[in-house]
Amino acid sequence: MIRFYNGKVLTFSGGINITADEVWTDGNSIAYVGPYKDDRPAFERQIDLKGDILMPGFKDAHTHTAMTFLRSLSDDMPLIDWLYKKVYPNEAKMTDQAIYDFTRLGIMEYLTSGITASFDMYLKNDSYAKANIDAGFRTVICSGMNNFDRDITNIEREYLKFNNLHELVSHQLGIHAEYTTSMERMEYMVSLASKYKAPCYAHISETKGEVDGCIDRYGMTPPMLLDSIGFFRFGGGGFHCVWMSDEDVELFASKKLWAITNPASNLKLASGIAPITRLARAGVPLAIGTDGAASNNALDMFREMYLVTALQKYFTENASACNADSVLEMACCGGARAMGLDDCDDIAVGKKADLIVIDLSRPNMRPLNNLSKNIVLSGSKENVRLTMVNGRVLYENGEFFIGEAPESIYASCESFMKRVRE
Amino acid sequence: MIRFYNGKVLTFSGGINITADEVWTDGNSIAYVGPYKDDRPAFERQIDLKGDILMPGFKDAHTHTAMTFLRSLSDDMPLIDWLYKKVYPNEAKMTDQAIYDFTRLGIMEYLTSGITASFDMYLKNDSYAKANIDAGFRTVICSGMNNFDRDITNIEREYLKFNNLHELVSHQLGIHAEYTTSMERMEYMVSLASKYKAPCYAHISETKGEVDGCIDRYGMTPPMLLDSIGFFRFGGGGFHCVWMSDEDVELFASKKLWAITNPASNLKLASGIAPITRLARAGVPLAIGTDGAASNNALDMFREMYLVTALQKYFTENASACNADSVLEMACCGGARAMGLDDCDDIAVGKKADLIVIDLSRPNMRPLNNLSKNIVLSGSKENVRLTMVNGRVLYENGEFFIGEAPESIYASCESFMKRVRE
Numbered sequence: 001m002i003r004f005y006n007g008k009v010l011t012f013s014g015g016i017n018i019t020a021d022e023v024w025t026d027g028n029s030i031a032y033v034g035p036y037k038d039d040r041p042a043f044e045r046q047i048d049l050k051g052d053i054l055m056p057g058f059k060d061a062h063t064h065t066a067m068t069f070l071r072s073l074s075d076d077m078p079l080i081d082w083l084y085k086k087v088y089p090n091e092a093k094m095t096d097q098a099i100y101d102f103t104r105l106g107i108m109e110y111l112t113s114g115i116t117a118s119f120d121m122y123l124k125n126d127s128y129a130k131a132n133i134d135a136g137f138r139t140v141i142c143s144g145m146n147n148f149d150r151d152i153t154n155i156e157r158e159y160l161k162f163n164n165l166h167e168l169v170s171h172q173l174g175i176h177a178e179y180t181t182s183m184e185r186m187e188y189m190v191s192l193a194s195k196y197k198a199p200c201y202a203h204i205s206e207t208k209g210e211v212d213g214c215i216d217r218y219g220m221t222p223p224m225l226l227d228s229i230g231f232f233r234f235g236g237g238g239f240h241c242v243w244m245s246d247e248d249v250e251l252f253a254s255k256k257l258w259a260i261t262n263p264a265s266n267l268k269l270a271s272g273i274a275p276i277t278r279l280a281r282a283g284v285p286l287a288i289g290t291d292g293a294a295s296n297n298a299l300d301m302f303r304e305m306y307l308v309t310a311l312q313k314y315f316t317e318n319a320s321a322c323n324a325d326s327v328l329e330m331a332c333c334g335g336a337r338a339m340g341l342d343d344c345d346d347i348a349v350g351k352k353a354d355l356i357v358i359d360l361s362r363p364n365m366r367p368l369n370n371l372s373k374n375i376v377l378s379g380s381k382e383n384v385r386l387t388m389v390n391g392r393v394l395y396e397n398g399e400f401f402i403g404e405a406p407e408s409i410y411a412s413c414e415s416f417m418k419r420v421r422e
Numbered sequence: 423m424i425r426f427y428n429g430k431v432l433t434f435s436g437g438i439n440i441t442a443d444e445v446w447t448d449g450n451s452i453a454y455v456g457p458y459k460d461d462r463p464a465f466e467r468q469i470d471l472k473g474d475i476l477m478p479g480f481k482d483a484h485t486h487t488a489m490t491f492l493r494s495l496s497d498d499m500p501l502i503d504w505l506y507k508k509v510y511p512n513e514a515k516m517t518d519q520a521i522y523d524f525t526r527l528g529i530m531e532y533l534t535s536g537i538t539a540s541f542d543m544y545l546k547n548d549s550y551a552k553a554n555i556d557a558g559f560r561t562v563i564c565s566g567m568n569n570f571d572r573d574i575t576n577i578e579r580e581y582l583k584f585n586n587l588h589e590l591v592s593h594q595l596g597i598h599a600e601y602t603t604s605m606e607r608m609e610y611m612v613s614l615a616s617k618y619k620a621p622c623y624a625h626i627s628e629t630k631g632e633v634d635g636c637i638d639r640y641g642m643t644p645p646m647l648l649d650s651i652g653f654f655r656f657g658g659g660g661f662h663c664v665w666m667s668d669e670d671v672e673l674f675a676s677k678k679l680w681a682i683t684n685p686a687s688n689l690k691l692a693s694g695i696a697p698i699t700r701l702a703r704a705g706v707p708l709a710i711g712t713d714g715a716a717s718n719n720a721l722d723m724f725r726e727m728y729l730v731t732a733l734q735k736y737f738t739e740n741a742s743a744c745n746a747d748s749v750l751e752m753a754c755c756g757g758a759r760a761m762g763l764d765d766c767d768d769i770a771v772g773k774k775a776d777l778i779v780i781d782l783s784r785p786n787m788r789p790l791n792n793l794s795k796n797i798v799l800s801g802s803k804e805n806v807r808l809t810m811v812n813g814r815v816l817y818e819n820g821e822f823f824i825g826e827a828p829e830s831i832y833a834s835c836e837s838f839m840k841r842v843r844e
Contacts, residue, residue, distance in 0.1 A: 071791060072800070076745045264732065268732050309498075314688070314694070319692040324498060361828065363490075366832050373494035381786075
C-alpha cells in the first residue's frame, strides 16, 4: 500500500472539493480517502505531499499517440498538403517497431502532463497495446474503420482481443469518419455495435467541408446520418464536433453522446472553434483530447484546458463563459467516462489509482488564490510532480519509470526518423 | 568568463541559424561566438550544453508584472466587473512592499519561461525597479500616464531617473491609453517625447469598444488620433493592436511602429484576435507580451508564441499562416527592439548576455525533426534549463538565484493576500 499525506486532495463529487484528507492506494486501486488515522497498515511507501495537491489524472480522450513521429515535420502548411504530402506518405513507412517506439515517446509526454489514460485511434494496434502494457500506461483503443482497411472483420477480432488482453487495455468500436467510410462499412460497424451492445465513436464534424460533403452525399449532417443508421443506439460520441447544428447538439444532448473537443488541433488546422458553451448549456457531456502530435504539436492537457476556456470567452464574446472549474472536470472525469473508464474518473474508495500530484511550489501557482483556477489558467507541465497509473508511479520529479531509459527510446525514434527524412 | 560548449547555438541574422558554435560571455556581454579554439582564456565556469540549444532569451514586451497578486482572483467574469470589482479596488490596497514582492514573484515566473527582459507598465516604479535590480533582472519601465495621476510632471522625473539608475533598468515614455487620458495630458506627453526625441507607447485598439469610443470622441481611431498630435514623431508603438483599420496598419508600417501582441489576454477578456498576418504582410514590426497575470493568467512566453501562430491559422482560415519561425523571431529579437534594448536581441559579440538554454532531453522536443518549430509549437517551461540575464545565471535546473529563497517570497506574497482577501 502507498500513502499520500500532508497535502490537499481535489475531488469532483458535486463540483470541486479540496480537503486535507489522506489517500491510500492498495495495488491498482484506492483503498482509503479520509482524515489521519492512528490505526494504519504497513505501507510500502509514504509520499509526503508537502502541501501539494493530489488529484485524479487527466484523460486524453482523443489522440493518435504514435503520430509523435510527425511532430514538427508537417507545420505551417495547408490541410491538404499536410495530409497528402506529409501524413499519408510517412505513415506508409511505419513499422511495428516504429509504432512501439513512438507510442512510448507519446506516453512519456502524457506522463509529463499528468495524463493517466488515452483514447487512441491509430495503426498496428498489437504493437500499440504492447507499448502501453510495457510502460504500465492505461489506454482505450478505438477502432478507426475506413475504406482502406483490407479486412474489416479484423475489427471484431480486435474488439474481443483487446477487451480481454490486459487490465490496462480496453477497446471501443469506432469508424474513422463518415467521409472516409462507405455506407456499407458504416452499417457493418452498426451491426457490431448492436451485437455487443457497445457505444460507437467517430471523428464528427471536424471541418465545415466535412459537414457540407456529408450533406451533399446524404442530405444530412454527420451526426444525423450516423444516428439514422443506428450508430449511437448504445451511446458513444464524436471527436472534434466543431461544426454542430442545433439539431446535432440536441441529438448529442438527448442521447448523452460525448463531444470530445480538441482545441489546439482545430486551431492549427484552421478547422474552427467547437461551440463548447452551447454544447454545455444543452447538457452534452464533454471531454478533452490533444489529437495527435502532427496536428497540435504537443500532447499537453494544460494547453488544451487553457484553450477550452479561453477560446470560448473569445468565441462567445463573453469573458465569463466556460468557467475554468468546469474545464478541469471535463479533463479528469469527463475524459474517463467518455472512453468507458468510469472507475478512473475521481478519487474515491474502489476507484483505480490513476493519480497526479500538482506542485504548488512553482511561481505560476502563486499566490494560492484559487487552486483549481491556477491549474487550468496558469498550470503547466512544470507543476506535475508525480503521475501514478493503476497504482504504480510512472513519473516523478522529472524522471520516468517505464522500464526503459528515455535516451534509449529517443535513440530508437531518431533512428527511424533518419529513414523517414531521407 | 563563462563558456557554453558542446551544443547548438540558435541565432537570427537573416532567418534562423543553428550552428555548433561555442559562446563565451565576459561580464554582462557576449565575448566570443565561433568554433572550438585551442587558445582559450581561464573561464570561471564552463557549461556543457550536452547537445541542448543556447539561444537569445525571450522578451516580454508588454506586461504588468506585480499583477501576479490578482492571479486566479478575477477569472470567468465580464470585463467591467473584472475591472471595477476586482482590479481597481484591490490595486488600491497595493503597498510599496507588495509591489516589490509580487514583482519578484513575476520575475521568478519569467525566468522559468526563459524570459530575460520585461516591458512593464504599472504602479510604484521605485519599488518595482528595486525588485528587478535586486533580482538581477532586466526591465524597461513604460510610464502609464492617465487622468488619475496626481502629478504628471513626475513622468519626466522618472524618465530621467530610471534612465540613469542602473544598467538593468531603463524607461520609455507612454500613456496608459487614449480612453483614460485627456487630450491635454496626451499633448503634455507629446511635448516630453519631443523634448527627449523619444518614442512613445500606449495601449492601442485593444477592444472594439475602445476604438468606437475614440471615433465618437475625436472622429479618429486611436492610432490616427495619436499620430495627429505627434505622439509617434520619434517612433514607439502600441500594446494589443487588436482592432486595426487598414489605415492604422499603414501608419504603423510606414512609421515602423511596434505592434506588441498579447494573445492570451485578448482571449481571456474576449477582446479579439490581433490581425498579425495582416500586420506582418504590411511590414509592421512585431513583438509579443504576456500582459499581466490578472488577464492571462500565466507569464509564459511558450503559451504566447503558440497562440500567436495557432490563432492566426484559425483567424485567417489558412493553416499555413504565421510560420512558427517568424514567431520565434518576434519573441526574441522583436521584443528587444520594441522596448529599446537593441543590444539584447541576438547572440553576437558585443551583445548583452541575455541567454537561455533549451533542454532537448524532454519528450516534447522529440524527435529532433525541426528545432525551432519544436520550441514554438510544442515547447514548454519544462524545456528551460537555464536563464541568464546580463551575464548572470538567475535560473538553472529549476532553481532560482535571485538573492532570496522562493519560500520567503511566497510567504511575503501570501501574507499580503490575506489582507486583500479579507
